[in-house]
Amino acid sequence: MPGSHMKFGDHKWVYIFGMISALGALVFGYDNTYYSGILDMQEYKNHYGNHYDSDGKKALATSFTSLTTSSIYIGDLLGALLAAPVNERWGRKKTFLLAACCVMAGGLAQVADTHYEAVIVIGRILIGLGIGQFTVTSLLYIGEIAPVSIRGPVLLMYQFLQSISQLVASGITQGTEGVKSTLSYKLPMGGLLILPLIILLFLPFVPESPVWYVRKGRREAAAKSLARIHQNKDGYDPTDDLNVLEAANRFEEEQQQASSWSALLFDPVERRKLIWSSGGMFAQQICGIIFFYNYGVVFAADIGMSDPYLVTLITNILQVFAVAASVLTGNKIRRRTNLLVTTLTIQVAFLVIGGIGTQGTISQGSKYVIVVFSYVVIVAYNFGLGPLTYMTGREYAVGVNQNKIMSVSVVVLYFSVWAVSFTAPYLYTTAGLGPMLGFVYAGTSFFSLAWVWFCVAETKDRTRVEIAQFFTDGIPARKWRTHVFTDLPGYVATDKAGLEAEDIQIEDVKA
Secondary structure, three states: OOOOOOOHHHHHHHHHHHHHHOOHHHHHHHHHHHHHHHOOOHHHHHHHOOEEOOOOOEEOOHHHHHHHHHHHHHHHHHHHHHHHHHHHHHOHHHHHHHHHHHHHHHHHHHHHOOOOHHHHHHHHHHHHHHHHHHHHHHHHHHHHHOOHHHHHHHHHHHHHHHHHHHHHHHHHHHHHOOOOOOHHHHHHHHHHHHHHHHHHHHHHHOOOOHHHHHHOOOHHHHHHHHHHHOOOOOOOOOHHHHHHHHHHHHHHHHOOOOOOOOHHHHOHHHHHHHHHHHHHHHHHHHOOOHHHHHHHHHHHHHOOOOOHHHHHHHHHHHHHHHHHHHHHHOOOOOHHHHHHHHHHHHHHHHHHHHHHHOOOOOOHHHHHHHHHHHHHHHHHHHHOHHHHHHHHHHHHOOOOOHHHHHHHHHHHHHHHHHHHHHHHHHHHHHOOOHHHHHHHHHHHHHHHHHHHHHHOOOOOOOOHHHHHHHHHHOOOHHHOOOOOOOOOOOEEOOOOOOOOOOEEOHHHHHO
């Protein structure tokens, strides 16, 4: 198979630049976990609570928990929409810069506040503006610099870095939970100021996407960018790669695809790309996974676990190993097989959790069973839906509308996260479902299974041109793995090119 011989050293700088561009994932992962931790901190409740619980301690209103937790996803959604025009006009690096500034502004607002709910909400919306732009742009950038042979594993780094930051956030909140001052929650909040500073520190050393330069007709700038990406190759000449990118760009334009928002609705080919890409983002979150990240500490405390912060810390440790395993096996296990098995596992685990929740009084043994099956959900998700939906969503976004497809897909992602995050406290507490909420998420997981069955295709070793042709020809997802193209004259799916690997016969390029 193409690319099976590739080693880390062959594309060392692709991995390095891809990892730097994926640092935005750190912000998303860190925020999900640290905020879950501070919601259960008594110092935070003392400053933002509006009533007293049965023990006479200040408590947070359900509306406060729901609004402040979910408001960040409003910003995520708006940031994802903003990312498309900013990326098209100013490129990937300037979008990263704007995103980092938004996160810093939101982080400062949170740290500076002490008791105003509105300030927390505004700060979290600003953070979300940055995260939305980071998500869209990181996935675009990685997909544009990574060759076909390593595209999957490099895209999976986004979820891996996210899991690392969640583990760090979990450790920090566990460490500060016992501090008897506002520092208990201010210190974890301050982490959101450090992360964008790290991104700004490395950003000058990252080259702009050569694909973006080619689309802007800036051939010389694209050549310099390619040279930086392949600086470890002695005597590297970017001419062939430039020819590949320019020919691939012409191929996309020849498909008569106008770069417009209306095409996503009225062009059947572009609409199919959008449904498959955004459907993956919807499938990723509609299964209810965000409940464990946003309310994990509160949930563990509610069912009576003696150390809810330890439960969450173990959750994030398991997640890191699961995502790492997914990265290592990303090009070895078929994606449809992986996603069918792991999504069914998630569904069964939620059914078990919901079933235990029907007990009038949950025994100590049952509490541990709930925790164990929540770990099953975490591991299955982070081996399957979590990382693979980012990868497939990016791979389906091909053609001149790729910026718009990715933006809408990320909007769908964060709308789904917001919907689950906003409704979870009301379903769990106000509606009195408790652990029976597992039944709800077992039901919504059917949407995830439907997406896997109808929309997950094998894209390993497929070039950007081939993927675009799959959509143009309307080939069902289940047939992609074995399909052979005979009508793409001049296009040979080798791994000669250093980027998207659409290796075009030189005589055809020069024609």
